[in-house]
Amino acid sequence: MSSVAPALELKNVVKNYGPIRAVNGLDLVVAEGSCTGLLGPNGAGKSTTMRMLTAQTIADEGEIRVLGHELPGDSKAARARMGVVPQLDNLDTTLTVEQNLIVFSHLYRVPSSQRKAAIERVLKIANLGERRDSKVDELSGGMRRRLLIGRALIHQPQLVLLDEPTVGLDPQVRQELWALIDLLRSEGVSILMSTHYIEEAERLCDTVTIVSHGTAVAVGAPEALVTEHAGRDAVEIYGSPERLREVEGEMAKEGFPTRRTGTSIAVLGLDDAAGRAPAGERRPANLEDVFVLLTGEEIS
Amino acid sequence: MSSLPAEDRAPGRLERSAIGGVLVREIINFSSYWRSTTFSSTVEPTIYLLAFGFGFGSLVSVVGGYDYIDFVATGTVATAVLFSSIFPAMFGTFIKYKFQRTYDAILAAPVDTEELVTGEALWLAMRASVYGCAPLLVGLVFGLSPSWGMLAVPVINFVAGYGWACTGVAIAGWLKGIENFNYVTSAVITPLFLVAGTFFPLTGLPGWVQALAQLNPLFHCVQLVRHAAFGWEGWADVWNFSFLVLFGLLMWRVAIAAMERKLID
Numbered sequence: 001m002s003s004v005a006p007a008l009e010l011k012n013v014v015k016n017y018g019p020i021r022a023v024n025g026l027d028l029v030v031a032e033g034s035c036t037g038l039l040g041p042n043g044a045g046k047s048t049t050m051r052m053l054t055a056q057t058i059a060d061e062g063e064i065r066v067l068g069h070e071l072p073g074d075s076k077a078a079r080a081r082m083g084v085v086p087q088l089d090n091l092d093t094t095l096t097v098e099q100n101l102i103v104f105s106h107l108y109r110v111p112s113s114q115r116k117a118a119i120e121r122v123l124k125i126a127n128l129g130e131r132r133d134s135k136v137d138e139l140s141g142g143m144r145r146r147l148l149i150g151r152a153l154i155h156q157p158q159l160v161l162l163d164e165p166t167v168g169l170d171p172q173v174r175q176e177l178w179a180l181i182d183l184l185r186s187e188g189v190s191i192l193m194s195t196h197y198i199e200e201a202e203r204l205c206d207t208v209t210i211v212s213h214g215t216a217v218a219v220g221a222p223e224a225l226v227t228e229h230a231g232r233d234a235v236e237i238y239g240s241p242e243r244l245r246e247v248e249g250e251m252a253k254e255g256f257p258t259r260r261t262g263t264s265i266a267v268l269g270l271d272d273a274a275g276r277a278p279a280g281e282r283r284p285a286n287l288e289d290v291f292v293l294l295t296g297e298e299i300s
Numbered sequence: 301m302s303s304l305p306a307e308d309r310a311p312g313r314l315e316r317s318a319i320g321g322v323l324v325r326e327i328i329n330f331s332s333y334w335r336s337t338t339f340s341s342t343v344e345p346t347i348y349l350l351a352f353g354f355g356f357g358s359l360v361s362v363v364g365g366y367d368y369i370d371f372v373a374t375g376t377v378a379t380a381v382l383f384s385s386i387f388p389a390m391f392g393t394f395i396k397y398k399f400q401r402t403y404d405a406i407l408a409a410p411v412d413t414e415e416l417v418t419g420e421a422l423w424l425a426m427r428a429s430v431y432g433c434a435p436l437l438v439g440l441v442f443g444l445s446p447s448w449g450m451l452a453v454p455v456i457n458f459v460a461g462y463g464w465a466c467t468g469v470a471i472a473g474w475l476k477g478i479e480n481f482n483y484v485t486s487a488v489i490t491p492l493f494l495v496a497g498t499f500f501p502l503t504g505l506p507g508w509v510q511a512l513a514q515l516n517p518l519f520h521c522v523q524l525v526r527h528a529a530f531g532w533e534g535w536a537d538v539w540n541f542s543f544l545v546l547f548g549l550l551m552w553r554v555a556i557a558a559m560e561r562k563l564i565d
Contacts (some may be wrong), residue, residue, distance in 0.1 A: 017565075054408045057565050076311045076410045084408035090401035092325070094332040103328055107321035107409040 004032045005068060007159045007190035008053065013062030015048055015214075022048040023059070024214035030159070030192045030207075035185045037205035037222075038194040039287075041295050045214035046194040047087065050163045053192070054079055067159055080109065083152030087163040089144055091136045097123070097147055098132040101154060108155035118154050125180070126150030142173035149180060160184060162193040166200060178203060198288040208287070212295035222287050229293055230257075230285035231271040236264040237280040251278065259292040268293060311410060314418060318411040322419025325406070330427075337388075341427075342434035345380035349373055349435050352499050353442070364501045366530065373439025374529045375498035377453060378460065378521040381432035382493065385424045385461040389468025393420065393559075394478050403563055413560045421465040421552065428461025429454045436529070449528040456528065459544045460521040466551035473558025497522045517547040 008030040015023040023045040030036040040046050051057035053066055055075035064071040066078035091100055101119045110118045123129045126146040136144060145165070152160060165181065166174040181204055185191060195201055201208050202222050210218040210225070218225055237247050247265045251258045254276060257268045268289055270277045311318075330337075353369040363371045396402040406416055436453060440446060471484050495502065495509060496518035502510050513519045520540040527533050527540075 051565075056404065056407050056563065074310070076412060079408060080311065080410040084405075086401070086404055086408070088401055088404075090405045092329060092400075092402070095328060099328050103321075103325045104409070106324040107318075107406060107411060109317045109321070109410065 006030055006065075007032050007034075007067060008192060009063075009065045010049070010052075011063040013049075013052065013059045013064060015045075015052065015057060015059050022214055023052070025062070026211065026214060027216050027219075028192075028209050029219075030190050033188045033190055034206040035181070035191040035193065035204055037201035037208040038192060038211060039196065039198070039201050039208050039291060040194075040211035041196060044211045044295065046196075046211065047163060048214075049211075050161055050192075050194055053161055054082070054084060080155075081158050083155070083157035083160040085149050085152045085160065085162045085165055087167060089148055091144060091148060091151070093136045096133050096135055097128050097139070100136060100147060100151060104151045104154045110155050118156075122150040122154055125153060125183070141169060142176055145169060145173065145177060146180065149177065153184070157189065159190045159192070162191065164194055164196070166195075166197065174200075198286070198291055202287045210291060210294050217294045218290065225290050226285050226287055230268040230289040232285060233270055233282050234266045234268050234285040234289055235270060235278055235280040235282050236261065236266050237278060238264045247278070257293055259289055259296060261292075313412070314415055318415040319419040319422065321409065321411060322406065322416055323423055325402075326420065326423040337384075337427075338431070341380065341384040341431040344383065345376045345435045346438050348379065349376045349438055352376075356499070364503070366526075367443070369442055370439065370444050370529070371501075371526075372499060373435050373442070373444050374526045375496075375522050376435040377432050377457065377525045378496065378518050379493060379498055380435055381428045381457045381461050381521060382464050382489075382518055384431040385428040385464040386468040386471075386489065388427075389420070389424055389465040390472050390481055390484070391478070392424075393469045393472035394475075394481075397472070397562065398478075407563060413563055414556050416563075417466070417469055417556045417559050418552070420469060421462055421555065424465035424468075425458045425462035428465070429458040432457035432461065436525075444529070447529055447531075449530075449532060452528045453525055456521060456524045456541070456544070459541070459548055460517060463517055463544060463548035463551050466548065466555040469555040470551060470558045473555065473562045492516050492518050495519070517544060520544055520547075 006029045008028070010026055010028040013023055013026045014021065026045065026049060028038065028049070038046050038049065048057055052059050052064060052071070055072040058072050067081050069075065069078040071078065092103065095103070098119060101122055105115045105118055123132055126149065128143060128147060128150065131139060131143060136147065139147065149165065162181065166177050169177070178200065181191065181193070185204065193204065205222060207220065208222050208225060209216050218229065220228065237244070239247070244265050248258050251267050256270065256273070258265050259268065266289055267278055267280070268285060349372055353372045357368040360368050362368065403416065407413065433453060436444070436450060471481070475481065475484070495505070495513050496516055497513070502513050520543045524537060524540045524544070527537050
């Protein structure tokens with residue numbers, strides 16, 4: 001970890017909705033210039049966390065600092081230097097691509113002398129130069145998403161929040177967006193990205209915070225998390241549901257963590273197993289193993 | 301980025317650049333739907349004016365000392381202001397909040413709820429100020445005599461429109477579903493609309509109704525517009541105007557409170 005102040009820091013943050021505790025003592029750090037993934041299943045508190053970072057949701061307890069500003073009191077100053085890509089598309093659909101960017105250049109206070117250049121820059125980043133006069137209604141899903149991301153960059157923010165940036169998109173579009181996010185990363189923009197797509201986190205994030213029930217259950221670089229929680233290799237054992245249940249029991253006795261994949265049981269933590277490793281299909285362990293292991297299987 | 305000079309200053313409340321951003325969004329959006337809105341905002345009160353003016357006008361030629369068509373032409377100005385501010389405020393706010401999620405995007409920018417509501421209300425007030433003049437212009441065509449006082453009508457419209465726009469935003473903020481808007485329209489807006497001295501003078505109504513009308517901002521707006529056209533009435537108009545200003549200020553804060561409750565959790 002560098003000694004530079006983090007772009008974003010949450011300490012012991014709690015948010016309740018009536019009797020439901022959506023965020024439960026969450027700690028989260030986005031180091032300056034890094035891309036951090038907030039990885040968790042649906043309902044883990046990711047969206048609530050994202051909303052707290054723009055002070056649209058106010059935490060009940062804990063501390064939130066964004067770009068050196070204390071939230072919620074100082075949130076407006078933080079928002080001025082932060083770009084937000086929402087999960088749900090909220091572009092103005094009857095306006096053109098360029099008009100959408102003009103509106104946001106005003107909302108984000110881009111000085112009028114720089115407005116034109118800022119819009120051209122975003123059109124280039126989002127690769128929408130040729131569609132500048134198209135109404136948003138006429139754009140494909142991928143183009144809309146690119147515009148949504150580009151719109152958040154109009155004021156050259158130091159920190160970008162991406163809330164499930166590729167949810168519901170086909171693989172081609174997803175790759176396109178990954179390239180775009182990678183470009184931002186290479187420019188030194190700090191990024192916090194919530195996602196439940198493992199591959200997305202693995203490819204783009206320097207650090208991942210895995211959340212479950214509103215708490216961080218693991219933090220680290222993706223490879224480090226895999227090594228720590230799942231080991232180098234996983235062994236997948238296939239069979240009937242009864243057989244799989246048996247395997248789970250046997251492995252639990254042996255002290256090996258397992259996780260279900262739906263069609264098989266993946267046995268993890270085999271680095272020191274030597275001869276005790278079960279027979280099955282061996283493959284490298286991955287972040288999905290860690291994710292399911294840490295968030296997936298408790299019966300609630 | 302270091303090129304933005306505003307960065308080091310701590311942002312305050314009700315900043316011009318934030319309200320301006322909200323206004324720019326509305327103005328650019330307006331370019332895509334101004335035709336239909338202008339049509340309905342001007343044709344509707346004109347139809348009221350012509351129907352009542354000529355319909356009733358054939359039965360009663362003089363009301364309260366004025367030609368009936370002149371009486372209605374000035375009265376429907378207030379109606380046009382009401383309709384072109386409270387309804388777009390109610391529906392627009394709800395749609396932008398719930399369906400388009402525009403407010404999520406705006407509040408993620410350096411804009412607070414207070415500035416958002418203020419910007420939206422200012423925009424609707426400006427629109428209402430212009431649209432409210434339509435019945436007056438139609439009236440002039442049908443024989444209303446022009447007067448210098450009429451130049452004050454856009455100002456009256458603006459102040460009243462601001463209050464109604466804030467009222468609409470507040471209603472959208474308090475109500476859970478768009479279907480509940482019907483209750484407000486029937487139980488609140490229609491009575492306000494009818495008991496304001498627009499189409500008939502209140503002098504024929506029971507005393508308690510006349511007393512209640514004093515609390516109806518639309519009544520004060522009707523009075524002001526009429527006096528602007530036919531001659532000011534001194535302190536009475538100072539009171540009418542003050543009432544509208546107070547109404548606007550009160551509803552502004554109510555609208556902000558309602559929207560903060562809705563948008564910030």
